[in-house]
Amino acid sequence: MISRAALARNAQQAVRRSWAARPAQQRTLASAASSSGAFETSDGSGLKVASRDSHGPTTKLAIVAKAGTRFQPLPGLTVGLEEYAFKNTQRRTALRITRESELLGGQLASSHTREALILEASFLRDDLPYFAELLAEVVSMTKYTTHEFHEEIEPVLRIKQNNFYNNVAALALDNAHSVAFHTGLGSSVYPTPSTPSKKYLNEEYIASFADAVYTKPSLALVADGASSQDVSKWVGQFFNDVQSSAQSGQKFDATATKYYGGEQRTTHTGGNAMVIAFPGSAYTAPKPEVAVLAALLGGKSTIKWSTGYSLLSKATSDVVGLNVSASNIPYSDAGLLAVQLSGPAASVRAGAEATVKSLESIANGSVPKEEVAKAVANAKFNALDATQLREPSLHLVGSGIVNTGKAYEPASLVQGIEKVSAESLKNAAKALLEGKASVSSVGDLFLLPYAEQLGLRV
Known part of the structure; x- marks a missing residue:
């Protein structure tokens, strides 16, 4: 020992x-960032x-x-x-x-x-x-x-x-x-x-x-x-x-990602949760409409004491015990636009129904332009804020480099977000509803709805 x-x-x-490795002159906190x-x-x-x-x-x-x-x-x-x-x-x-x-x-x-x-x-x-x-x-x-x-x-x-x-x-x-x-x-x-x-x-x-x-x-x-x-x-x-190549000569690469869609239901006594997901936006091929859709669906208020402008926060404001949020989960060659819901089974069911109705309202073009403008601004903020926060930015940059060969840069996504219109959102939402969803339900399966009952294709 x-x-x-x-x-x-x-x-x-x-x-x-x-200490010996310290440079002779140190930058001060007053230095320009x-x-x-x-x-x-x-x-x-x-x-x-x-x-x-x-x-x-x-x-x-x-x-x-x-x-x-x-x-x-x-x-x-x-x-x-x-x-x-x-x-x-x-x-x-x-x-x-x-x-x-x-x-x-x-x-x-x-x-x-x-x-x-x-x-x-x-x-x-x-x-x-x-x-x-x-x-x-x-x-x-x-x-x-x-x-x-x-x-x-x-x-x-x-x-x-x-x-x-x-x-x-x-x-x-x-x-x-x-x-x-x-x-x-x-x-x-x-x-x-x-x-x-x-x-x-x-x-x-x-x-x-x-x-x-x-x-x-x-x-x-x-x-x-x-x-x-x-x-x-x-x-x-x-x-x-650090090795330049594996000593054994083996190498583990992933094949290109393919989206399938489908449904999985799991009985669980520890609570209730659902995820309703669609093809999202990847690092390499950002889809600004997806970022704005996630912000427009929302689910959580961004302003204290306010219900929030997002469609899901308004639609589920009176649903007791429900937690709901929409986000795009990006990867190097794919992404997942996911609405995550958790809470009492009846509340999750109500939230899932509200999610589909909100997407349908976007696809029908019935969302006011003012709400779209708010979502565009919020999506832009989210994209830029992630690059300023220390831990998320390190993960984004590092993952971008090792998977695509270059650091993740939000500039092209932000420029695209600024150009998103109500019409482009309408077309994007319509395409999602016409395609296959990925639906996962965990908890009380007697109350949690099937994708078909929500009007989704899987």
Whole structure:
């Protein structure tokens, strides 16, 4: 066992190394911030890098890997890779990583989406060298040990699986993706609790997956709160050990996404939820009408003490206990315009009926132009606001880079949103209703309606 004195010496050395790497002149908080808020992109030693300097006292650094559930060859590998992050590496133990990061005031996290695995560190600006080195170690030197898998990975995975499948809203959205896309983007973000872990998930399979996805072409390093010069400097120093290609030669790519549509109904005693979804807007081919439709349908008020202008907030204002919201969920080559509803079964049913009626009113052209103008303004704000918020912007930029080769830029979407008219919205809503919907119901299936009862095609 490492002695407390030895651990303290290691942590102190890490701090001294970080202090020694500080530039002679520091920017002050009074420095002018970037007016555009855009990320600068570059290629450092084969690794895609994006950075934005907000000139603040803290920095967020993230590795975004093309390793989301869409790309995993077996269920659970993405989650396994997420849980192994910041555990033992060839240079540091998990305990040392924890103690050193805490001593520097840093925060470490790992998460995943359907298209990306995100490893991120938040810290004081001057400690960039230490955390850049740490992230490089995680993707190039993590030890995928058997004892950690059985003692730490499996128990946590079971807890997360059960939490996920007890969350009816999350389960309904997961099922909607399944009927919409089948495989790929339709793969569950968590394997079912009944999935035999020994059949699909063990430390060897996870290590093999890591070998394929922790390669420079599949990674992007994104920094918010650091200059591009500083980021490039430490990338050149610490990321040389990251593989340029998989040692085993294997590569996991996803086929192009195809939208199917359909319906799935799941009995659940933990609550009630429905998702009514349609083909949405992708990163690579933004559909401004979809963004405006999501804002026009809405569901939640954007102004305190106000019901809100959106169609669903008005239509369901007297429905007790209902939570409803419409949004576009974008991916690299597809998207899902989803209306999510949860609450008492009777309220969810009323909300689902209101959703279809609201879409029909848009398709009939009966929505006042003033309401359309409000939706256009709100959709524009949502698109721009997502690029300013630190965590969402890092995920958007990183996912865009690893999946499409370039950072996500909202400019073309915003320009398109400004041109959306009532007529174009009418045509878009009509096309959605004439096509196939993806409907997922979880809860009391006696009360929750079928898609056919709502007048939807599946």
